[in-house]
Amino acid sequence: MATTEGLYQRQATGLVREAGTWSTLVYNINFVSIGLMMMFALQLEPAFYPGGNIIGSYLLSLVIVLPTSLVFAMLAAAMPRSGADYVYVSRILGPRLGMMSSWINTVWWFIYGGVPSAFFARYGLGPLFRSLGLIGGNQTFLEIGNWFVTPEGTIITGLLLLSALVAIFSLGLNAYFRVQNVLFGIAVLGLGLIALVMLTSGGQTFIDNFNRFWDPSTGLTGTHAAVIAQATTDGFAEAPTDFYWTLIPITWIYLELVFNQSSAYIGGEIKRASRIQLWSMPIAAMLSIGIAIALTWIIQNAVGNTFLGVIGWDPYVSNVLGQPYPMPFSELAAYASGNLAVALVVGIGFVFWSYTWLPGQILNASRNLLAYGLDGVLPARFASVSERYHTPVFSLVVVGLMSAIALYVYATNPDFTTLVGIVAFIVSFMIVSIAAVAFPFRRRAMWESSPIAWRLAGLPVISVVGVLSLSALFVAMWAYLNDPLSGVNILDGLALKPISGEDGGLTKDFARFLIAAGTVVSGLVLFEVSRIVRARRGVRLEANYGEIPVE
Amino acid sequence: MKPRLTIFFATDIHGSERVFRKFLNAASFYGADAVIFGGDITGKSLVPVVEVRPGRFEARLFGRTHAVAEGTELDDLEDRIRTNGFYPYRTTPDEVAILADPAHLRAAFTRVMAETAERWVTLADEKLRAAGIPALMMPGNDDEPMVKDLLAQGDWIIDAEGRRVELEGFQVISYGYSTTTPWHSPREVTEQGMAAALDDLAAQLVDGQPVIFNLHDPPYGSGLDLALKLTDDLRVESGGGQPLVEPVGSTAVRAAIERVQPVLSLHGHIHESKATGRIGRTTIVNPGSTYGEGTLQGVLITLEKGTVIGHQFVSG
Structure with a gap:
């Protein structure tokens, strides 16, 4: 018999001791991917958002993300089950909205499966080999690095990564997760090393080393100055700090930071969720931003904001360096150090950050497919678990195939922009926030029995947080629809931009917005089709979710 | 025998009054013809x-x-x-x-568990008799031995454990013990003990009549038995932020299913392992449990002409 404060337990199965505190935090930080978040902010904000203040953007992102983070944390504490929004929204607002919200995530996890698969070569392996080639004077490494960033290199490498992950997950997860801990350690070590290098080798040392390694490649004398000069000639300009241009590029930070709530998807497997979930999500967001702010400040001081701007600008406009994509800050640190071993460690560390979304996406999407299969929304095949490996092999393979298609499209079609799907995710988060507002009123007994039955000035705290989250999500949506680089830039302030272009057809941004909107309603369509098909076989799909009366 | 029989099966409600009351209303809510309970009726805390x-x-x-x-x-x-x-x-x-004294705490638990179980048996008898719903119940590994005696006092519900019971043309055998767990719960047996008990039960079966198993412990390596991997001091092992899992079911249960090949085998015990599958010709199912949220997880199984024609997980 065991005793905790105010609670006495007898000898019975399942009463495990608290665990997973640190692991849950790591899981959420993994999904945030501090490396990618910083990379986008450093590559794009100084280059294309004149007047933007990166550290200000980080802080604004945190303020906008935290209410949604708390919504997920509180719902995860109240309903400690795996499945996150599928469970919360189904129970509070009904199965149709639950399916709609969950399906948005599933579809975009398929699609975004292609994005980190491409990043693996584009921002991970490519820069690693390029920097090793330039620093070590090894032409073969340089050519390998350059091959990785071609569409062929990106697709082949991404397919290998996807296949490897699907195969490993199909064979069982335990070994992978242990390896993941080690990889996370290397990635964090890489960030630490970048900070150290930038603190000791900034300023003129950085400029000298950059020129030493890049001059032979560009054939110029003083590549550093040449990149700045050409960018200025081509229209690159800096501007005094401006709130609007600090707010708009939160889009690139929000893309990663909002996924601090990923442990909600494995909520059923986290013990003492009422405590661990409640703090691990917001802490993961705050910690990620804290690290990003510190490291960004160090890098800005070492490299200079102007050079960060032109290095992001160069591939898309000036192309002095002859590279198709901007180099990540890890590569800048490698040149700053001028040391092959440092280049290797920071490069390998960044390889981890480049694809760190992917394992979680594959797992979460396959778990969702499994849940739809168990609930009868999708054919039972999706719920099948391999007897030999105890994993949902069929669902994993489906996710892998869909991600492979997305990878091909992303690598070959520039119209597939990185940010387009996030507006659909935001709709999903809005539905979850509405569920949070409604929770104490629509599921009163469940809320009152939950560990988050708190009131503030007589109002349920979760409803207040839900309203704050909804407001923050509207701000985020507004930023995406106003961001000229988002690919869904259909607003000018609050006014709608012209829907059709000069050729009379839909603008690309509006077309992409409609595609994202289509994914939002596709879950509803899927549910209705499934309901009709199952009803013909005598199964009432709605019965899965109806609450049985207690009396 | 009914031409089509729909069974509602749930398990592991662990003392949740709300969930037990939902269980009693589940048959009429879902239109089921009978209910089966898979064990672990009493609470832990x-x-x-x-x-x-x-x-x-x-x-x-x-x-x-x-x-x-x-x-x-x-x-x-x-x-x-x-x-x-x-x-x-x-x-x-x-x-x-x-209360910190183990003997005193045990006595308190026994008192409160007995009072609750007794009240629930009375309630189940009243409600299910009124609805005319046959109900097969059994204790699980976490229930103290006295729970079986209390269930046996029901005059409508049937304590189905340890014997062959007729249900609308099917023969059901039930066994609520589990194999050894790290917690040394009240009703555990070794794999050998499990095999012997299932052999005894199988010996009671009548040839030619379709069989349903109601065994608390799931078959080993079936996907119905994936539990959190624990260290020796009962901490959850994790890596990369994810808890690790491992199969923990009974090899004796699996062997019995493979040998007898019932049409349906109902299981519980591992709350987080909601799943279905097949072992040979047998449909195996574990609806899992989320009793702590006041939600009744269950499964509706439709049988026709001695075979399973469909199943549907429900969350009430």
């Missing part, structure tokens, strides 16, 4: 509700102290405790001081 002064009570729940007055407030608090699968235990400050 007890929350002292201390009368700090006459008519005023205090209890600690989820880290917060709730101070309430006798009457509606106290009833609401106790309901909240029950919904989470805990037993509210009205007591005094003097008794709380000695």
Whole structure:
């Protein structure tokens, strides 16, 4: 018999001791991917958002993300089950909205499966080999690095990564997760090393080393100055700090930071969720931003904001360096150090950050497919678990195939922009926030029995947080629809931009917005089709979710 | 035999009053013809509700102290405790001081479990008799031996454990013990003990009549038995932020299914392993459990001409 404060337990199965505190935090930080978040902010904000203040953007992102983070944390504490929004929204607002919200995530996890698969070569392996080639004077490494960033290199490498992950997950997860801990350690070590290098080798040392390694490649004398000069000639300009241009590029930070709530998807497997979930999500967001702010400040001081701007600008406009994509800050640190071993460690560390979304996406999407299969929304095949490996092999393979298609499209079609799907995710988060507002009123007994039955000035705290989250999500949506680089830039302030272009057809941004909107309603369509098909076989799909009366 | 039989099966409600009441209403809610309960009816935790002064009570729940007055407030608090699968235990400050004593705590648990189980049996008899729903019940590995005696006192519900029971043309054998767990729960057997018990039960089966197994322990390596991997000191092992899992079912249960090939084999025990599958010709199913949220997880199984024609997981 065991005793905790105010609670006495007898000898019975399942009463495990608290665990997973640190692991849950790591899981959420993994999904945030501090490396990618910083990379986008450093590559794009100084280059294309004149007047933007990166550290200000980080802080604004945190303020906008935290209410949604708390919504997920509180719902995860109240309903400690795996499945996150599928469970919360189904129970509070009904199965149709639950399916709609969950399906948005599933579809975009398929699609975004292609994005980190491409990043693996584009921002991970490519820069690693390029920097090793330039620093070590090894032409073969340089050519390998350059091959990785071609569409062929990106697709082949991404397919290998996807296949490897699907195969490993199909064979069982335990070994992978242990390896993941080690990889996370290397990635964090890489960030630490970048900070150290930038603190000791900034300023003129950085400029000298950059020129030493890049001059032979560009054939110029003083590549550093040449990149700045050409960018200025081509229209690159800096501007005094401006709130609007600090707010708009939160889009690139929000893309990663909002996924601090990923442990909600494995909520059923986290013990003492009422405590661990409640703090691990917001802490993961705050910690990620804290690290990003510190490291960004160090890098800005070492490299200079102007050079960060032109290095992001160069591939898309000036192309002095002859590279198709901007180099990540890890590569800048490698040149700053001028040391092959440092280049290797920071490069390998960044390889981890480049694809760190992917394992979680594959797992979460396959778990969702499994849940739809168990609930009868999708054919039972999706719920099948391999007897030999105890994993949902069929669902994993489906996710892998869909991600492979997305990878091909992303690598070959520039119209597939990185940010387009996030507006659909935001709709999903809005539905979850509405569920949070409604929770104490629509599921009163469940809320009152939950560990988050708190009131503030007589109002349920979760409803207040839900309203704050909804407001923050509207701000985020507004930023995406106003961001000229988002690919869904259909607003000018609050006014709608012209829907059709000069050729009379839909603008690309509006077309992409409609595609994202289509994914939002596709879950509803899927549910209705499934309901009709199952009803013909005598199964009432709605019965899965109806609450049985207690009396 | 009914031409088409729909069974509602649920398991592992662990003392949640709300979930038990839902179980009693599930057959009429879903249109099922019979209900089967797969074991583990009693709770694991007890929350002292201390009368700090006459008519005023205090209890600690989820880290917060709730101070309430006798009457509606106290009833609401106790309901909240029950919904989470805990037993509210009205007591005094003097008794709380000695609850740390294992013998005294065991006695308190026994008292509250017996009172609750007895009340539930009466309630089940009333409700299910009125609805005309056959109900096969059994204790699980977490239930003290006295629970079986209490279930046997039901005059409508049937304590189905350890014998062959007829159900609309099917023959059902039930066994609620599990193989050894790290917690040494009240009703555990070794794999050999499990095999022997299942052999005895299988020997009671009549040839030519379709068979249903109702065995608390799931078959090993079936996907119905994936539990969190634990260290020796009962901590969850994790890596990369994800808890690790491993199969923990019974090899003897699996062997019995492979040998007898019932049309249906119903299981519980591993709450987080909601799943279905097949072992040979047998449909195997574990609906899992989320009793702590006040939700009844179950499965509706439709049988026709001696075979399973469909199943549907439900979450009420």
